Amino acid sequence: MATLRKLLVVCFGLIFASCFTFFFTSCAVKKGGENGEDELSRWMKSFGQVKVCATTPLIADTVRQIGGDHISVISLMGPDIDPHSYEIVKGDHDKISHADLVFANGLSLEHSRSMQRVLGEHKNVVFVSERIPNNEIIIVDGSPDPHIWMDVELWSLTTFPIQAALSKIDPKNAELYRERAEAVRVKYKLINEEIKARMQSIPAARRRLVTSHDAFNYFAKQYLAKEGEWKSRVIAIQGLAPEEQISSSEIKRVVDYVINYNVKVIFAEKNLSRDSLLKVVDACRRSGQYVALAKEELFGDTMGKGSYIEMMEHNAKVIELNLKYEDDPKARPQIYS
Numbered sequence: 001m002a003t004l005r006k007l008l009v010v011c012f013g014l015i016f017a018s019c020f021t022f023f024f025t026s027c028a029v030k031k032g033g034e035n036g037e038d039e040l041s042r043w044m045k046s047f048g049q050v051k052v053c054a055t056t057p058l059i060a061d062t063v064r065q066i067g068g069d070h071i072s073v074i075s076l077m078g079p080d081i082d083p084h085s086y087e088i089v090k091g092d093h094d095k096i097s098h099a100d101l102v103f104a105n106g107l108s109l110e111h112s113r114s115m116q117r118v119l120g121e122h123k124n125v126v127f128v129s130e131r132i133p134n135n136e137i138i139i140v141d142g143s144p145d146p147h148i149w150m151d152v153e154l155w156s157l158t159t160f161p162i163q164a165a166l167s168k169i170d171p172k173n174a175e176l177y178r179e180r181a182e183a184v185r186v187k188y189k190l191i192n193e194e195i196k197a198r199m200q201s202i203p204a205a206r207r208r209l210v211t212s213h214d215a216f217n218y219f220a221k222q223y224l225a226k227e228g229e230w231k232s233r234v235i236a237i238q239g240l241a242p243e244e245q246i247s248s249s250e251i252k253r254v255v256d257y258v259i260n261y262n263v264k265v266i267f268a269e270k271n272l273s274r275d276s277l278l279k280v281v282d283a284c285r286r287s288g289q290y291v292a293l294a295k296e297e298l299f300g301d302t303m304g305k306g307s308y309i310e311m312m313e314h315n316a317k318v319i320e321l322n323l324k325y326e327d328d329p330k331a332r333p334q335i336y337s
């Protein structure tokens, strides 16, 4: 009788363990879920993992690499959303209030009133830009430039507060987070060197970037410029946060730059209209300066469906191919218009 009872206990234990494993694995949030609501409900039910909410997909990507299977990450903003003007929408309160930990960019990227309010209400918000030295932060018209992801070396510093916050909330896995954060830094260092090499292979006089909005200052400073002259390497029609109204003086400022530096190719951004850049192209051509809009767009504030590294490699390749071969249309037939 005692043996039968023991057997029943073992069988029950096995069935319970199988159900637990099924529940645990089926609840893990998949990377870049297609359906927002499904992703949210999976994330809400995630069991045995630290629930993390990141404001942007760029932050979520780095956090996910460091946390691995021990955490469940969801992004507040979708893949192609302008992060500057983002206001809280349906479902966002659930994401924030159910998160054990919230990661935000800081440097005024999340500046809308509703974003400020929800971030102010959560007890555990970490700004990933907090370890970036003050003297590395670019100031534009008195405001900090939040686009730190455009310099991979700077973005690599975000791994420190991410690692520290995950280790604090889940100390038993601290060693693992340390190892993974270190591996991410190694990977980012390689990508940083690769982008630098690509950009330095472009003749210095052509290393000039004209884009829709001021997202590429850090990129220009790290990859296009020599010491102290980055401001002459980059210009955009709009400021740090894109707006709908564009004045004729903003267009003229860019047209003057294109003519002055004999720029041959300018770049649109994935999540922004090309209209203002086409006006620049028209005005330049009427003045006798033949400039083209690159067929392939850059990622300014978004990263599409790929990873942060894929996004930066895409930008580097598009810039390199267009600027390097600008006098030889045959060399870049697929990316030039």
Ligand SMILES: [Zn+2]
Pocket: 084, 147, 213, 214, 215, 240, 241, 242, 300, 301
């Ligand atoms: Zn931006």
